[in-house]
Amino acid sequence: MTATGEDHVTARGGPLWWARWRGALLDIGLATVSSVECAVEGVPFARDAGIPVGVGLAFGLLAGSVLLVRRKWPIAVVLMAIAITPAQMGFLMGVVGLYTLSASELPRRIIASLAGMSLVGTLIVTFVRVQQSMARGEWTLGDWFVPFAAIATSLGVTAPPVLLGLYVGARRRLMESLRERADSLERELQLLAERAEERAEWARNEERTRIAREMHDVVAHRVSLMVVHAAALQAVARKDPEKAVRNAALVGDMGRQALTELREMLGVLRSGEEAARQERVRPAPAAPLAAVGAAAAAAASRAVGAAGAAEGPCLSELEELVGQSAAAGMVVDLSVEGEARSYAPEVEQTAYRVVQEALTNVHKHAAGAKTYVRLAHRVSEIAMQVENEPPPEVSSASSARLPSGGNGLVGMKERVSALGGVFVSGPTDAGGFRVSAVIPAS
Template sequence: MTTTGEEFTAARGGPLWWTRWRSAAFDWSLALLSAVECAVEGVPFARDAGLPVAAGVVFGLLAGSVLVVRRQWPIAVVLVAIAITPAQMGFLMGIVGLYTLAASELPRRIIGSLAGMQLVGTLIVTFVQVRQSMDRGHQTVGDWFIPFAALATSLGLTAPPVLLGLYVGARRRLMESLRERADSLERELQLLAERAEERAEWARNEERTRIAREMHDVVAHRVSLMVVHAAALQAVARKDPDKAVRNAALVGDMGRQALTELREMLGVLRSGGPRERAVVPLAAVGVAAAAAASRAVEEGEGPCLEELEELVGQSAAAGMVVDLSVEGEVRSYAGVIEQTAYRVVQEALTNVHKHAAGAKTHVRLAHRVAEIAMQVENEPPPEVGSASSAGLPSGGNGLVGMKERVVGLGGVFVSGPTEAGGFRVSAVIPAA
């Protein structure tokens, strides 16, 4: 299994500057080997320099143990190796130090400079050793062998560790880059998932709000008219049986219309087969419902402006004095625009039934070049408190729903009392 950069960093934990205990044990082992090597090589160095053997051994132990700090201070290790090269000591320390230096994050010019110094130091020492050996008669090869042996030895001790260190350092940086990229992709995927969930939640909230508005418009208007007709039916049942029969028929028609509109809305929510609903994730239900609702509106399912006369006639049949006036050239609009205009007029008439029963109401519709405007204005009710006698409750969401509909289409909605004591609802919706 692969681990991301954050998990890799969290998994590390060693003493001092070491990232892992295994790395610390490995460096201490190398330092011990280097110290033993330098101690052994310190014996001939002490004899050649005329020093006590113990001093050479101690010097070798101290110099070789510097390798333990190779990860933290690689420059210091290489400098110590260069310094003890004339004493023919620290070959292991020089090789490991150059490898660590090349694999580090130090600038290339520093790595090249120190590697060059180590190469020159090894070259000089090797040249001197080979020449002394030939002078003593240990070697019988020609003079060309001295520079060749010195160059080959110095390159063999410096070039391989430097090249290997450069390769390992580049590979390590590549792996770190890949880990960072994996972390970045993981964070981006997590952010995208969170945003998708937020969009799905927003779509579900929008769909719930839309359904609430539709339910409010249908139930509030139809049921309000049914309550008004039921009250009138109760009043005239004994005095005028024929009128009572007509009112009862109107109540039945309005109830059937309300059920039809409710079935249409439920049909939109149930659009799509059982198999499709089974495989769609819960987070996408709100998006799918909103898209289905939008398609239903665009395809013309729902009320339109041609039904305004019928809407006004229903309010007139319930006893409201209402007149409808249309200005401009009548034309068709997008389904969502016509439905919004219809719902605004419907909700405004419902509010008149609730709060100003018996008040004369004027409904105006204006077709303009780039917009459609509507206004519903009622005069003061003839009797204060007549709405309460009909028993019509108010949830206070009618005006809010109308404004949300109109503003959602880029229109303007204004409502408020008039100077004469009535109430006016005005809305302007762009035609496009």
């Protein structure tokens, strides 16, 4: 980890601790200039200290080269600059070191402490040097000039790099914060788009399931009655031509009713698909992923809503439904308890479909059995029950051989459970079969 915030650079393409080659070349250049400066300033220092000039040159080169590690160890650079301040060496090192230290992510108290040490060191050295020059008579200004020169020099050398470093560090942290926030927003938008697509897929699956149930209810019941009538027609065609004609008319009527309901259902499906297609085309190509996903989910939801709002069967048609089964040869008894009232469309449609599917199952599996249909209007719910007696051993409709897909009871249970109701089905003790359902009225 570096101390200057360079660890936040994700793509590292430079050597050692440098994130980029450009930064490495810059530091090498600064270290070279600093080494030359310190080596030149080391010559008078060696003469004043009474040591060989070569030692002063070597010391200056070594001290100036410390600037090479300013990004990794800025504290060491500043401490070295403070240490060689009495020798009047390392001006460039001090300025660059303070800037790097202030721009780093180190605690502010450490930055303030080292900047204060550099300020005091420069102040003391400048004060002594100026006072010595005044004593030698090089400068003839007043005594006020010594503290003024010391304070001005120390502030001029320390304050600008510290302030500039603080500004650059704050700006860098702000840019990193904005970049992280932008990345976070992009991830959130991606997540929202995925969730919207999941909701749209869920809505499409629900619509497919609903359409499959509707198709099953419409086709299974109507076609089952048509097959029963066709079998009866075949049995009485020669014996009773008039009854055969009536059965043929019933078959035609039921076929037309089945086609009408299928057309209505397919019309709603086409309108829902057209609305979904328009919503998919509407967003611009550069729109965010979340907008596209939300549009898909909204289109699918509208398709489900439009299909659900389509005109469907209601409880007022229950007598006609029972009459059709009676016309097909079933002995069916309908009883209604309580005061009839209107319910929500989905409640009436579900109650109708439960009775319809139960009667269809009687035609399929217990042809000729007497059936009881009971409907009860209660305070906060509506209950229905379809129960048939054991089928006779020989039935005139048994030759119809109606197929069974095995999905009727499952579809009824799904319908009732979706509205918060209870569905129970199973054989009776007498050998028949009973289907019961209770649906909340609201």
